[in-house]
Amino acid sequence: MEMSHPAVHPVAVPPALTEPPPRVRMKDYQGMPGTLGGLALRLAQLGFAVLSFSIMVSTPDFTQVTAFCYLVAATVLQTCWSGILAVVDIYALLVRRSLHHSFLVGLFSVGDGVTSTLTFAAACATAGITVLIDNDLGQCGENHCGKFEAAAAMAFLTWVMATPSFLLTFWLLATS
């Protein structure tokens, strides 16, 4: 008796989908921690903060105005923060390591938020006083209005460079 032998081909059964669906992972947009854009933003923040600090401390009587002393303190803090983060970015780029750990991203986000807010507050206070001396009182003859304005402008530019860092890190925190 001739019998046909049924050919049984084993079918690779995919494992049951018991794991949760993969989380939506954001790709590395330029400007986020650990990217070249992020490093460029940090270096720009660092540069403008150092410029603002240098211009303000080069005026002999800045210690007489509380807001100007506060600007110096805020730019020192911003310089330290941006400097540390620039080193972290360089390390991450050199060893090709992602900085998407949720604790790190949370830390960067809070640090960016605090330092950029303090720098912006100092820039606004300095600008307010400079406009008061220059436009409202017309006492630029006795004061270094040009230097105060330049220091405030550099602090504003520091904030302009720090804000994308904060927003992108906060976005990363929300989506990671």
Place this chain on the structure above:
Amino acid sequence: MEMSHPAVHPVAVPPALTEPPPRVRMKDYQGMPGTLGGLALRLAQLGFAVLSFSIMVSTPDFTQVTAFCYLVAATVLQTCWSGILAVVDIYALLVRRSLHHSFLVGLFSVGDGVTSTLTFAAACATAGITVLIDNDLGQCGENHCGKFEAAAAMAFLTWVMATPSFLLTFWLLATS
């Protein structure tokens, strides 16, 4: 000849996963647009902005200082924005409608970011000038330092109430 017939059980193969993974959808945290917490934040912003505006315009000579005029303008803008958003929140709560449309969330996020930044800048400039008049120059006898300080404090409180609105709306934008 006795032969064993191999039992072939058809295996239900799950369909290939061609659809994208489900998007991570954030639930309605209190403070987001269209929630009771969000409405409370809007009303607080509105109240503090109106208070700051009223205190500043009640000083007879505020128009002589540019930063004080700017505070008045910023609080008017914040009052309009927070008032409109409060009405939108009340409407959403009454008709039980979600405000998670991406265009709306983007609009709220940009609006919150701009108005809170302008209010914060005005508060910082006013505070800087008030500290200059009070601590650095000691001229509070001829000026309404108490009122300027109160107006700056109310503007800071407006910003404190506007910041959670911005952060939560931005978070919603990132995750929606």
